Amino acid sequence: MARIAVVGGDGIGPEVTAQAIKVIRAVLPDVETVDYDLGATRYHRTGEVLPDSVRDELAGFDAILLGAVGDPSVPPGVLERGLLLKMRFDFDQYVNLRPSKLWPGTTGPLGAVKPGEIDFVVVREGTEGLYAGAGGVLHRGTPAEVATEESLNTRHGVERVIRDAFARAQRRERRKVTLVHKTNVLTHAGGLWARTFEAVKADFPDVTTEYQHVDAAAMFMVTAPARYDVVVTDNLFGDILTDIAAAVTGGIGLAASGCINPERRFPSMFEPVHGSAPDIAGKGVADPVAAVLSASLLLDHLGHADAAARVTGAVAAELAARTPGAPLRTADIGDRLAAAAAS
């Protein structure tokens, strides 16, 4: 039996995770879920973000499904660093996986790109880089103020995520990995990434490779997104590139992600890329598709590749059948997806 912790979070988060769980149950009846009320609401009520006791409880689950956390009323960084990033780091979720696909039936903003032409996955490093939180401030609020941020990179951390990217590429049709960094400016970390990439590549002779600077990649993701298959990159570059990827595939409304500990020593966390969207919260009009696609990644990670594929298939059918501009009802979409995935 699979045990899943559900962190609905804020805004539309709980609405979309409810649908995702509905769909998971339709394909995997033997699942136990436990809800956790983390997010802005709990923070305002108790001042707590992620108490150690809750973190330790979460560690016992097979996976975590997260909706969205965040609210304008919470100072920037509190929930991000205290909850999202804490889980990524404490649970060693070093593979931040973000598939990008222009689904048949949907239209992206790029005039010349047809559905099906964009189909790549970004393997973003999840536990290092500028996200380590290293840095500080001196003379705060004075004309002499200095602030630093330090990007920390280890061979250990870089090699494992690059290996994961190559292994994923090997299971895909085009078998291609693009390394993205900024080796011409960030020569210290860039050198580590580039040398590690060359070393790992030798173990995957059937995978083709290329390197791009992050600025060039940001451009090509707009002008030539079809060229990518698997993209592996640093934590911050991955943050930016996956939002561009979401944009060219029709917006973050459809983008799914998994923060994965591939060895399953810790639970992995799956979440839609979109935020809590407080403006439409509680109205039952949020699109649960990104949460449902995140559930599909969750199923796949837990070894239920078949169930995962049925969920993805249901989403593909749903999107292909949509009338552009027609109003969305969150629960109806969940019902339809659950029924389609079950059958």
Place this chain on the structure above:
Amino acid sequence: MARIAVVGGDGIGPEVTAQAIKVIRAVLPDVETVDYDLGATRYHRTGEVLPDSVRDELAGFDAILLGAVGDPSVPPGVLERGLLLKMRFDFDQYVNLRPSKLWPGTTGPLGAVKPGEIDFVVVREGTEGLYAGAGGVLHRGTPAEVATEESLNTRHGVERVIRDAFARAQRRERRKVTLVHKTNVLTHAGGLWARTFEAVKADFPDVTTEYQHVDAAAMFMVTAPARYDVVVTDNLFGDILTDIAAAVTGGIGLAASGCINPERRFPSMFEPVHGSAPDIAGKGVADPVAAVLSASLLLDHLGHADAAARVTGAVAAELAARTPGAPLRTADIGDRLAAAAAS
């Protein structure tokens, strides 16, 4: 009389700067130019990138026009750090200015965006952040390797570039400044940027403002680029965002930039955003428009607003008259632009 140092550089660089100088002469006859052969060729011949003596000579010019430096034969970082970034830092070019415009007659990749709808400028910080070169490597090439990159930010550096952005916004029609950072993760540097932005804003009550995280901005630059007027941001974020901006306005073939020392204590440097394009070098088919638009920024910076506007007008007419797909001849375009700007 204006004295301009011309660093043609590598690949198509010298071809496009030749046209840009032709156009400058057409609108500003009283100009002296001196060529400097910096770039990959000189590096291979002498091992030198930017000798101090040359740097000191360059310091005496009113401005520098650069074509493109770089060649696959030079290790990453050598010319970038040793030449481009050295000039930006030594000449205190703290405003890296990158206008983005979808020109009438051109088409960008975004199906729903019409020419004229995109017209913003990115004011990228040019002398701080991750470009400072701080960081290092321990245990290189071993499993224990660690590499760091440090982003250095000062109130001095952040305030002056934010002020410049507000002053520019005040001279534009929409009078809006968007600050882009990643305050929810990079809390140290992000805090400095956000607090400085709030402080400067008080001095510009007629300018409206907004804040966006860099990942959201990368997305909106694709899905809603018309919303931007002036964008002010950190060195690395600016590097990435301006390539997205170039992508949505038809590619880096048309993008111009200026590395500006607004006080004119040091020469400012103007360069097309595109690279040296070794594959088409020497064939006379490179598009000089980005170099010519950079020349227009140069003229404007030196106080010749009228001449600058004539050059921009000539480019607008040239682009509006182009037949998509028709072959380009570098020198012919330069001749046409010079004639149009002169008349």
